Amino acid sequence: MSAPRGKRSAGLLLFRHTDRGLEVLLGHMGGPFFATKDAGAWTVPKGEYEPGEPAWEAARREFQEELGLPPPDGEAIELGEVRQTNGKIVTAWAVEADLDPATVDPGTFRMEWPPRSGQLQEFPELDRVEWCGLDRARNVIVKAQAAFLDRLAEHST
Template sequence: MAGRRSAGLLLYRGTATGVEVLLAHMGGPLWARRDAGAWTVPKGEYVPPEEPWDAARREFQEELGVPPPDGPALPLGEIRQSGGKVVTAWAVEGDLDPEQVEPGTFEMEWPRGSGAVGTFPEVDRVAWFGPDGARARLVAGQRVFLDRLAVRLASGA
Protein backbone atom coordinates (compact mmCIF):
# COMPACT_ATOMS: atom_id res chain seq x y z
CA MET A 1 0.00 0.00 0.00
CA ALA A 2 2.99 2.32 0.23
CA GLY A 3 2.94 4.91 -2.48
CA ARG A 4 -0.70 5.91 -1.99
CA ARG A 5 -1.22 9.66 -1.92
CA SER A 6 -4.06 11.81 -0.61
CA ALA A 7 -4.69 15.54 -0.67
CA GLY A 8 -7.08 17.58 1.41
CA LEU A 9 -8.32 20.95 2.59
CA LEU A 10 -8.44 22.03 6.23
CA LEU A 11 -11.04 24.78 6.52
CA TYR A 12 -10.51 27.27 9.32
CA ARG A 13 -12.42 30.25 10.63
CA GLY A 14 -11.88 32.86 13.29
CA THR A 15 -14.39 33.06 16.12
CA ALA A 16 -14.72 35.16 19.26
CA THR A 17 -12.87 32.42 21.14
CA GLY A 18 -10.13 31.75 18.57
CA VAL A 19 -9.58 29.65 15.48
CA GLU A 20 -11.75 26.64 14.67
CA VAL A 21 -11.13 23.95 12.05
CA LEU A 22 -13.62 21.79 10.16
CA LEU A 23 -13.05 18.05 10.54
CA ALA A 24 -14.89 15.10 9.02
CA HIS A 25 -15.80 11.93 10.94
CA MET A 26 -14.90 8.91 8.85
CA GLY A 27 -17.95 7.03 7.61
CA GLY A 28 -18.65 3.33 7.50
CA PRO A 29 -19.05 0.64 10.12
CA LEU A 30 -15.39 0.56 11.21
CA TRP A 31 -15.56 4.09 12.62
CA ALA A 32 -19.20 4.33 13.71
CA ARG A 33 -18.60 4.07 17.46
CA ARG A 34 -15.27 5.89 17.62
CA ASP A 35 -14.65 9.55 18.32
CA ALA A 36 -11.02 10.05 19.35
CA GLY A 37 -8.77 9.43 16.37
CA ALA A 38 -11.72 8.88 14.01
CA TRP A 39 -11.83 12.36 12.45
CA THR A 40 -9.87 13.55 9.45
CA VAL A 41 -9.08 16.50 7.24
CA PRO A 42 -11.51 16.17 4.28
CA LYS A 43 -9.25 14.45 1.76
CA GLY A 44 -8.99 11.70 -0.75
CA GLU A 45 -6.63 9.73 -2.93
CA TYR A 46 -5.23 10.87 -6.23
CA VAL A 47 -2.85 9.52 -8.83
CA PRO A 48 -0.30 11.71 -10.61
CA PRO A 49 -0.29 13.43 -13.02
CA GLU A 50 -3.30 14.94 -11.19
CA GLU A 51 -1.93 17.79 -9.11
CA PRO A 52 -2.41 17.53 -5.32
CA TRP A 53 -4.12 20.96 -5.14
CA ASP A 54 -6.64 19.93 -7.81
CA ALA A 55 -7.22 16.63 -6.02
CA ALA A 56 -7.74 18.38 -2.67
CA ARG A 57 -10.46 20.58 -4.14
CA ARG A 58 -12.09 17.69 -6.03
CA GLU A 59 -12.07 15.43 -2.97
CA PHE A 60 -13.53 18.17 -0.74
CA GLN A 61 -16.46 18.43 -3.15
CA GLU A 62 -16.84 14.62 -3.44
CA GLU A 63 -16.60 13.91 0.29
CA LEU A 64 -18.74 16.80 1.56
CA GLY A 65 -21.05 17.45 -1.39
CA VAL A 66 -20.36 21.19 -1.29
CA PRO A 67 -17.84 23.20 -3.29
CA PRO A 68 -14.57 24.12 -1.60
CA PRO A 69 -14.23 27.76 -0.64
CA ASP A 70 -12.21 30.07 -2.82
CA GLY A 71 -9.50 32.13 -1.28
CA PRO A 72 -5.82 31.97 -0.47
CA ALA A 73 -4.50 28.55 0.46
CA LEU A 74 -1.86 28.10 3.14
CA PRO A 75 0.32 25.09 2.32
CA LEU A 76 0.57 22.75 5.31
CA GLY A 77 2.99 20.36 3.62
CA GLU A 78 3.01 16.57 3.66
CA ILE A 79 2.83 13.91 6.33
CA ARG A 80 3.18 10.16 6.15
CA GLN A 81 0.46 8.32 8.06
CA SER A 82 1.21 5.09 9.93
CA GLY A 83 -0.20 3.02 7.05
CA GLY A 84 2.29 4.62 4.67
CA LYS A 85 -0.11 6.95 2.86
CA VAL A 86 1.34 10.40 2.14
CA VAL A 87 -1.15 13.22 2.80
CA THR A 88 -0.70 16.75 1.45
CA ALA A 89 -2.92 19.48 2.91
CA TRP A 90 -3.74 23.15 2.55
CA ALA A 91 -5.61 25.39 4.96
CA VAL A 92 -8.27 27.65 3.46
CA GLU A 93 -10.25 30.22 5.41
CA GLY A 94 -13.96 29.75 5.03
CA ASP A 95 -17.22 29.00 6.72
CA LEU A 96 -19.47 26.05 6.12
CA ASP A 97 -22.69 24.96 7.76
CA PRO A 98 -22.26 21.27 8.71
CA GLU A 99 -25.98 20.81 8.01
CA GLN A 100 -25.34 21.54 4.31
CA VAL A 101 -22.96 18.60 3.89
CA GLU A 102 -24.18 15.80 1.63
CA PRO A 103 -21.41 13.20 1.75
CA GLY A 104 -20.44 10.93 -1.07
CA THR A 105 -20.66 7.17 -0.57
CA PHE A 106 -18.54 4.07 -1.00
CA GLU A 107 -19.30 0.36 -1.09
CA MET A 108 -17.67 -2.37 0.95
CA GLU A 109 -18.36 -5.90 2.06
CA TRP A 110 -19.91 -5.81 5.54
CA PRO A 111 -19.68 -7.73 7.69
CA ARG A 112 -16.35 -8.87 6.30
CA GLY A 113 -16.53 -12.30 4.78
CA SER A 114 -20.34 -12.20 4.58
CA GLY A 115 -20.54 -11.57 0.84
CA ALA A 116 -23.00 -8.74 1.54
CA VAL A 117 -22.04 -5.37 0.09
CA GLY A 118 -23.27 -2.23 1.79
CA THR A 119 -23.18 1.44 0.79
CA PHE A 120 -21.78 3.80 3.39
CA PRO A 121 -21.12 7.56 3.56
CA GLU A 122 -17.52 8.72 2.99
CA VAL A 123 -17.99 10.84 6.11
CA ASP A 124 -20.95 10.57 8.44
CA ARG A 125 -20.69 14.07 9.92
CA VAL A 126 -18.56 17.19 9.98
CA ALA A 127 -18.08 19.65 12.82
CA TRP A 128 -16.09 22.69 13.84
CA PHE A 129 -13.57 22.29 16.66
CA GLY A 130 -11.19 24.56 18.53
CA PRO A 131 -7.55 23.46 18.76
CA ASP A 132 -7.94 21.16 21.78
CA GLY A 133 -11.10 19.47 20.51
CA ALA A 134 -9.56 19.00 17.08
CA ARG A 135 -6.34 17.54 18.48
CA ALA A 136 -8.29 15.03 20.61
CA ARG A 137 -10.33 13.78 17.64
CA LEU A 138 -8.00 14.00 14.65
CA VAL A 139 -6.20 10.93 13.32
CA ALA A 140 -2.82 11.01 15.11
CA GLY A 141 -0.75 11.37 11.95
CA GLN A 142 -2.66 14.48 10.85
CA ARG A 143 -2.31 16.43 14.12
CA VAL A 144 0.84 18.11 12.82
CA PHE A 145 -1.38 19.98 10.34
CA LEU A 146 -2.94 21.80 13.33
CA ASP A 147 0.52 22.83 14.54
CA ARG A 148 1.53 24.02 11.09
CA LEU A 149 -1.69 26.02 10.72
CA ALA A 150 -1.12 27.69 14.11
CA VAL A 151 2.42 28.67 13.07
CA ARG A 152 1.24 30.02 9.70
CA LEU A 153 -1.53 32.08 11.31
CA ALA A 154 0.76 33.39 14.07
CA SER A 155 3.33 34.51 11.49
CA GLY A 156 0.69 36.31 9.45
CA ALA A 157 1.19 33.61 6.83
Protein backbone atom coordinates (compact mmCIF):
# COMPACT_ATOMS: atom_id res chain seq x y z
CA MET A 1 0.00 0.00 0.00
CA SER A 2 1.58 3.31 -0.96
CA ALA A 3 1.49 6.47 1.06
CA PRO A 4 -0.57 9.33 -0.34
CA ARG A 5 1.55 11.99 -2.01
CA GLY A 6 2.85 14.51 0.43
CA LYS A 7 3.11 12.23 3.51
CA ARG A 8 6.11 13.30 5.51
CA SER A 9 8.06 11.89 8.41
CA ALA A 10 10.90 13.35 10.45
CA GLY A 11 13.40 11.63 12.67
CA LEU A 12 16.62 11.68 14.64
CA LEU A 13 19.54 9.39 13.88
CA LEU A 14 21.72 9.07 16.96
CA PHE A 15 25.38 8.28 16.41
CA ARG A 16 28.43 7.62 18.53
CA HIS A 17 32.12 7.02 17.99
CA THR A 18 33.45 3.79 19.52
CA ASP A 19 36.66 1.81 19.25
CA ARG A 20 34.80 -0.19 16.57
CA GLY A 21 34.11 2.98 14.57
CA LEU A 22 31.00 5.02 13.90
CA GLU A 23 27.74 3.48 15.13
CA VAL A 24 24.13 4.54 14.64
CA LEU A 25 21.02 3.74 16.65
CA LEU A 26 18.34 2.03 14.55
CA GLY A 27 14.94 0.69 15.49
CA HIS A 28 13.40 -2.56 14.24
CA MET A 29 9.84 -1.88 13.11
CA GLY A 30 7.25 -3.53 15.32
CA GLY A 31 4.17 -5.47 14.37
CA PRO A 32 3.52 -8.74 12.61
CA PHE A 33 4.67 -7.68 9.12
CA PHE A 34 8.28 -7.15 10.23
CA ALA A 35 8.54 -9.77 13.02
CA THR A 36 10.68 -12.19 10.99
CA LYS A 37 12.40 -9.65 8.72
CA ASP A 38 15.84 -8.13 9.20
CA ALA A 39 16.91 -6.51 5.92
CA GLY A 40 14.75 -3.46 5.23
CA ALA A 41 12.98 -3.69 8.60
CA TRP A 42 15.19 -1.24 10.50
CA THR A 43 14.65 2.50 10.51
CA VAL A 44 15.67 5.85 11.89
CA PRO A 45 13.31 6.56 14.83
CA LYS A 46 10.79 8.81 13.09
CA GLY A 47 7.14 9.58 12.57
CA GLU A 48 4.66 11.50 10.48
CA TYR A 49 3.87 15.15 10.95
CA GLU A 50 1.30 17.56 9.60
CA PRO A 51 1.92 20.48 7.23
CA GLY A 52 2.76 23.57 9.23
CA GLU A 53 4.63 21.70 11.98
CA PRO A 54 8.36 22.33 11.72
CA ALA A 55 10.14 19.10 10.77
CA TRP A 56 12.79 19.58 13.51
CA GLU A 57 10.11 19.80 16.20
CA ALA A 58 8.36 16.74 14.74
CA ALA A 59 11.63 14.78 14.74
CA ARG A 60 12.16 15.51 18.45
CA ARG A 61 8.52 14.73 19.32
CA GLU A 62 8.56 11.49 17.36
CA PHE A 63 11.83 10.40 18.98
CA GLN A 64 10.10 10.73 22.37
CA GLU A 65 7.00 8.88 21.14
CA GLU A 66 8.92 6.07 19.42
CA LEU A 67 11.52 5.43 22.13
CA GLY A 68 9.83 6.73 25.29
CA LEU A 69 12.90 8.85 26.05
CA PRO A 70 13.55 12.56 25.70
CA PRO A 71 15.48 13.49 22.57
CA PRO A 72 19.13 14.21 23.31
CA ASP A 73 20.52 17.70 23.24
CA GLY A 74 23.49 18.36 21.05
CA GLU A 75 24.43 19.75 17.68
CA ALA A 76 21.98 18.63 15.01
CA ILE A 77 23.51 17.68 11.68
CA GLU A 78 21.05 18.06 8.82
CA LEU A 79 20.93 14.89 6.75
CA GLY A 80 18.34 16.22 4.31
CA GLU A 81 15.48 14.16 2.99
CA VAL A 82 14.85 10.98 1.03
CA ARG A 83 11.80 9.60 -0.75
CA GLN A 84 10.97 6.02 0.20
CA THR A 85 9.46 3.57 -2.27
CA ASN A 86 6.04 4.11 -0.65
CA GLY A 87 6.27 7.80 -1.64
CA LYS A 88 6.78 9.09 1.89
CA ILE A 89 9.38 11.84 2.27
CA VAL A 90 11.61 11.38 5.33
CA THR A 91 13.70 14.21 6.78
CA ALA A 92 16.40 13.40 9.32
CA TRP A 93 18.99 14.96 11.56
CA ALA A 94 21.92 13.23 13.22
CA VAL A 95 22.78 13.96 16.85
CA GLU A 96 25.80 12.57 18.66
CA ALA A 97 24.65 10.89 21.85
CA ASP A 98 24.88 7.64 23.74
CA LEU A 99 21.79 5.75 24.79
CA ASP A 100 21.31 2.37 26.45
CA PRO A 101 18.85 0.39 24.29
CA ALA A 102 17.60 -1.32 27.48
CA THR A 103 16.10 2.02 28.61
CA VAL A 104 13.81 2.30 25.58
CA ASP A 105 10.08 2.17 26.35
CA PRO A 106 8.52 2.16 22.87
CA GLY A 107 5.20 3.69 21.94
CA THR A 108 2.53 1.38 20.55
CA PHE A 109 0.01 1.24 17.73
CA ARG A 110 -3.19 -0.75 17.28
CA MET A 111 -4.19 -2.68 14.20
CA GLU A 112 -6.58 -5.42 13.23
CA TRP A 113 -4.72 -8.71 13.54
CA PRO A 114 -5.07 -11.28 12.15
CA PRO A 115 -6.42 -9.57 9.03
CA ARG A 116 -10.21 -9.46 8.75
CA SER A 117 -10.53 -11.02 12.23
CA GLY A 118 -12.23 -8.00 13.80
CA GLN A 119 -9.68 -8.22 16.63
CA LEU A 120 -7.57 -5.17 17.46
CA GLN A 121 -4.13 -5.89 18.85
CA GLU A 122 -1.48 -3.54 20.17
CA PHE A 123 2.11 -3.69 18.94
CA PRO A 124 5.25 -1.67 19.75
CA GLU A 125 6.20 0.98 17.17
CA LEU A 126 9.75 -0.38 17.43
CA ASP A 127 10.18 -3.84 18.94
CA ARG A 128 13.89 -3.31 19.61
CA VAL A 129 16.66 -0.78 19.08
CA GLU A 130 20.28 -1.51 18.46
CA TRP A 131 23.59 0.23 17.90
CA CYS A 132 24.91 -0.81 14.50
CA GLY A 133 28.15 -0.22 12.69
CA LEU A 134 27.66 1.41 9.30
CA ASP A 135 28.12 -1.84 7.34
CA ARG A 136 25.41 -3.66 9.29
CA ALA A 137 23.20 -0.57 9.25
CA ARG A 138 23.41 -0.36 5.44
CA ASN A 139 22.35 -4.01 5.20
CA VAL A 140 19.26 -3.71 7.39
CA ILE A 141 17.93 -0.13 7.10
CA VAL A 142 14.99 0.78 4.87
CA LYS A 143 16.70 1.11 1.47
CA ALA A 144 16.09 4.83 0.87
CA GLN A 145 17.29 5.72 4.38
CA ALA A 146 20.77 4.36 3.61
CA ALA A 147 21.46 7.80 2.10
CA PHE A 148 21.32 9.21 5.65
CA LEU A 149 24.15 6.85 6.67
CA ASP A 150 26.27 7.97 3.71
CA ARG A 151 25.65 11.64 4.49
CA LEU A 152 26.54 11.12 8.16
CA ALA A 153 29.73 9.22 7.21
CA GLU A 154 30.75 12.09 4.89
CA HIS A 155 30.17 14.60 7.67
CA SER A 156 32.13 12.54 10.22
CA THR A 157 35.31 12.17 8.19
